[in-house]
Amino acid sequence: MxxxxxxxxxxxxxxxxxxxxxxxxxxxxxxxxxxxxxxxxxxxxxxxxxxxxxxxxxxxxxxxxGVDLKEVLPEVVALPESPCKDIQTVTIAGAELMSDQERSSLAGGYVGKCLGSVEIQQLMGDITLFYVTRGFVTTRAYLPAQDLRTGQLQVLVQEGRIERIDMSGEDSDRVHWGMAFPGKSGDLLNIRDLEQAIDQLNSARGNAVTMQLLPGSKPGLTVVELTNRATxxxxxxxxxxxxxxxxxxxxxxxxxxxxxxxxxxxxxxxxxxxxxxxxxxxxxxxxxxxxxxxxxxxxxxxxxxxxxxxxxxxxxxxxxxxxxxxxxxxxxxxxxxxxxxxxxxxxxxxxxxxxxxxxxxxxxxxxxxxxxxxxxxxxxxxxxxxxxxxxxxxxxxxxxxxxxxxxxxxxxxxxxxxxxxxxxxxxxxxxxxxxxxxxxxxxxxxxxxxxxxxxxxxxxxxxxxxxxxxxxxxxxxxxxxxxxxxxxxxxxxxxxxxxxxxxxxxxxxxxxxxxxxxxxxxxxxxxxxxxxxxxxxxxxxxxxxxxxxxxxxxxxxxxxxxxxxxxxxxxxxxx
Missing domain, CATH: 2.40.160.50 (membrane protein fhac: a member of the omp85/tpsb transporter family)
Known part of the structure; x- marks a missing residue:
């Protein structure tokens, strides 16, 4: 120019x-x-x-x-080998978070087939993966006692929930957990929600909050333990x-x-x-x-x-x-x-x-x-x-x-x-x-x-x-x-x-x-x-x-x- x-x-x-x-x-x-x-x-x-x-x-x-969800997938425990059974219906119970369409999508590939322990284990893995990839890392799928000769297979989902939230460390009273995590005891545990809460707490000058998940008093319950090493x-x-x-x-x-x-x-x-x-x-x-x-x-x-x-x-x-x-x-x-x-x-x-x-x-x-x-x-x-x-x-x-x-x-x-x-x-x-x-x-x-x-x-x-x-x-x-x-x-x-x-x-x-x-x-x-x-x-x-x-x-x-x-x-x- x-x-x-x-x-x-x-x-x-x-x-x-x-x-x-x-x-x-x-x-x-x-x-x-x-x-x-x-x-x-x-x-x-x-x-x-x-x-x-x-x-x-x-x-x-x-x-x-944040947590790499691929690293928190539960270890697969092999079921005892068994002859396959013809399965006409698959029911996924306890999965409140799943829609009817999601249940049908997960179970549809196993209906009308002869399922043995390997296939049943794969189905439970698919259900667990559905939850874990969405952040629900403490949710698990189980196989209750049942007679598969009836042609019906039931998988029970135990959705992991928060038993309580404990706070410790210096100046723990300076942390308002309810503002960072508007949840309560009994809510479903989602690791992304908890990570977001930790980030929000640590955005304030002087906070250095860390989190640990501990087993609760009953299966499916988790204690969230928070520690603030404050400055x-x-x-x-x-x-x-x-x-x-x-x-x-x-x-x-x-x-x-x-x-x-x-x-x-x-x-x-x-x-x-x-x-x-x-x-x-x-x-x-x-x-x-x-x-x-x-x-x-x-x-x-x-x-x-x-x-x-x-x-x-x-x-x-x-x-x-x-x-x-x-x-x-x-x-x-x-x-x-x-x-x-x-x-x-x-x-x-x-x-x-x-x-x-x-x-x-x-x-x-x-x-x-x-x-x-x-x-x-x-x-x-x-x-x-x-x-x-x-x-x-x-x-x-x-x-x-x-x-x-x-x-x-x-x-x-x-x-x-x-x-x-x-x-x-x-x-x-x-x-x-x-x-x-x-x-x-x-x-x-x-x-x-x-x-x-x-x-x-x-x-x-x-x-x-x-x-x-x-x-x-x-x-x-x-x-x-x-x-x-x-x-x-x-x-x-x-x-x-x-x-x-x-x-x-x-x-x-x-x-x-x-x-x-x-x-x-x-x-x-x-x-x-x-x-x-x-x-x-x-x-x-x-x-x-x-x-x-x-x-x-x-x-x-x-x-x-x-x-x-x-x-x-x-x-x-x-x-």
Whole structure:
């Protein structure tokens, strides 16, 4: 792409605001602009993205785990050999979980045949397999005493049930079993239900619940024994870095407080605060986020709140005081996840969320209505995590339906603006795999984020490339579009040693990122950006230091870059 006008890129937002201020010297320029090009929305989006990235640092991906049902099939005990008998009817008794069609399907292959001990044993194995493959691992099929000369065969199914659930271990009162497993004594025992409950309990900070199945007081009954080897339910993460925007503060400090189960609901609570340092009105940003997650069986309910603000100041000729542009946004989101399938190596859930947002932009304290919006967003999708090729793959396709309203936007501007009621398809893919190379512990991680929209979108709904969160190697230079993607790839080498009696772990990593965006508006630039990253992450106890160098590779013609690359650091501590 050949670009003659470099100003179409989001290079230095401070300079862009200055040009607007000088050209208008009032608010009229904002009233005449197109909402999708209003820089404050880009800044607010960047602050929200930075907040989400910080929250994700404390939420590592969990590898699906569970019992391989093929390994828990009961050992086959051979029946005494006997001459075969002609069997005209086969009855499967005690199988409350089976439908009439399933009974007929299992028994049909044995009706009207001469059955000996081998065939009868095979039938009982088929019935047991029917239950075990569905997670009912304690259910068994038996052959009661009977006279097969009558031509009738009866197989008795003893469906395994829960006798009771015992909880032990430190802080066992912090675990609310009824929320994680809405079952009771006497219910059928399904190992997948119990595994889901364990995962829900352990999602809360500090819990480490394990499970053991013990024989009950009677055949067919099982005691579920749970042990919680709990640690502290509170975690504090502190960090500082130089990964902010030049316009709103390059250096940042952040604090994240995470708690688990303090309310007795197996809940997870997270509070995150990010601020630019030093706090200067001419280049300042601040974000606050709160998350609450409450599990209930196969369901997880969530509530999120975020708030961001920024301030940019610029000197203008013939004006004694600086010219300030400020913005703030708030968003509240309700989420719901429902796990509909799981096995020993995968989990699959449907997801839904509804978000209500409000963003305001000001020039010298005056509200800029054309750049201030209210939004409502509904997102529906599927989230899957599965072990593929020895690595962990997560996939999250979703449909996003949005409605956006301006604060008393004039009719002529509303006509020229992007469609306020929009739909877009979005996809997130992530794959990580450990590797062995020359005897060293290495790993490969690849991440893809993309979206597609048939109409022009507002700035806050578009996909942006360029920066540490997407295509690394670009500083304060981004390219946004209605549709597009970015793809990040990283190879890492992990090593460790004992230094002066302390364990030191470090990770060398190298990555290459690529992104591409397109827009429906012909005046908006399309383009591709790629960049490199080299880094070293060192961890000693609770302290971690990440040092990295990034450099742009490919870019649209006319886009400015730093030919020497950029150096970044992040210092964090966990308590």
């Amino acid at each position: 050949n670009v003659k006008n470099k100003s179409i890129f989001r290079v230095d937002l401070r300079a862009r605001f200055l040009l607007i201020a000088i050209g208008s010297f009032a608010l009229s320029a904002f009233a005449q602009g197109v909402p999708s090009a209003v820089p404050p929305q880009d800044l607010l989006r960047q602050e929200q993205d930075r907040l989400r990235l910080e929250q994700q640092r404390t939420q590592p991906a969990v590898r699906p785990s 502290t339910p509170v975690e504090l993460n502190l960090s500082t870095d130089n990964m902010g925007s030049e316009s709103t503060g390059r250096h940042n400090a952040s604090t994240t407080l995470t708690t688990g189960g303090l309310l007795g609901l197996n809940e997870s609570v997270s509070l995150t605060w990010i601020t630019a340092v030093p706090r200067k009105r001419s280049a300042f940003s601040e974000s606050l986020g709160a998350q609450l997650s409450i599990p209930y069986g196969y369901n997880t309910f969530g509530l999120r709140f975020s708030q961001s603000q920024f301030s940019i100041g610029a000197d203008i000729p013939y004006r004694e005081t600086p010219f300030y542009i400020t913005g703030k946004s708030e968003s509240t989101e309700v989420t719901f996840d429902r796990l509909f399938y799981r096995d020993q190596s995968s989990k699959h859930a449907v997801t839904a969320s509804f978000a209500d947002g409000d963003s305001l932009s000001y020039v010298d304290g005056e509200l800029v209505k054309v750049a201030s919006q209210k939004s409502k967003t509904l997102s529906l999708g599927v989230q899957s995590s599965m072990v593929v090729g020895g690595g962990l793959l997560t996939a999250a396709p979703r449909l996003v339906i949005g409605q956006r309203n301006h604060y008393a936007l004039p009719e002529e501007l509303l006509y020229a603006a992007p469609d306020a009621n929009y739909q877009k398809l979005a996809l997130t893919l992530n794959y990580g795999k450990g590797l062995k190379w020359a005897g060293e512990n290495t790993s490969w991680n690849t991440f893809l984020q993309g979206q597609y929209a048939e109409k022009s979108l507002y700035s806050s709904e578009r996909i942006s490339i360029g920066g540490l969160g997407s295509v690394r190697g670009f500083t304060d230079t981004t390219l946004a579009g209605d549709s597009g993607f970015y793809w990040r790839n990283e190879l890492a080498l992990r090593q460790g040693a004992d230094v002066m009696g302390r364990a030191v772990q470090w990770k060398w990593y190298a990555g290459y990122d690529i992104g591409h965006v397109t827009s429906h508006d012909e005046e908006e630039p399309d383009g591709t950006m790629t960049g490199w990253v080299l880094g070293l992450n060192t961890q000693v106890g609770p302290t971690s230091l990440d040092l990295s160098w990034t450099r742009a590779h490919l870019r649209p013609t006319g886009m400015p870059i730093d030919p020497n690359g950029q150096f970044w650091f992040r210092l964090s501590a966990q308590f």
